[in-house]
Amino acid sequence: MSEIDLEFRGIKIDHLGMYFQELGAIQVTDTFPFIYEAEGWSGQILSEEELAFTAIFKVNAVKVRFIAEDEDTLMKVIKNYRYKTTRIGG
Template sequence: MVERKLEFRGISKEHLGMYFMELGAKQVTDSFPFVYEGDGWNGQILSEAEISFTATFKVSAIQVCFRADKEKVLEDLIKKYRYKTTRIGG
């Protein structure tokens, strides 16, 4: 099994979990680590912290672990997941 950990900032853990379900996963746990099982892969929301850039500018920083049976499946999963987390500023 191959694995990769990423950090996402400024996106709620609820949205990150929803993105796993939109990719076909079922939620397995209801507390940290939140585990989502897909076909040949799983995702875990490991932790949530708050990062302060200034006294008033704070964002969430969430650690997410992706695991898959094959490297190609992992790469495809992360590509699709990153697409869902893309934010375009205006």
């Protein structure tokens, strides 16, 4: 088993869960930790907190865990998930 925890900022939990579903996972729980399971891997949304950079500028920080049967599967899932979380400024 391989596992990695990452933190995503400024993305709603609903969207992070939807990205797991778009990669083929099924939501198993409706409360923290939100668990999504697929064949050979799973994802968990562990927690959310608000970070304040200034009195006005605040963003959410969400801890997400990726678990897979092997390292190759884990890296593939994370790569595909990161594509979905990429935000391009302009």
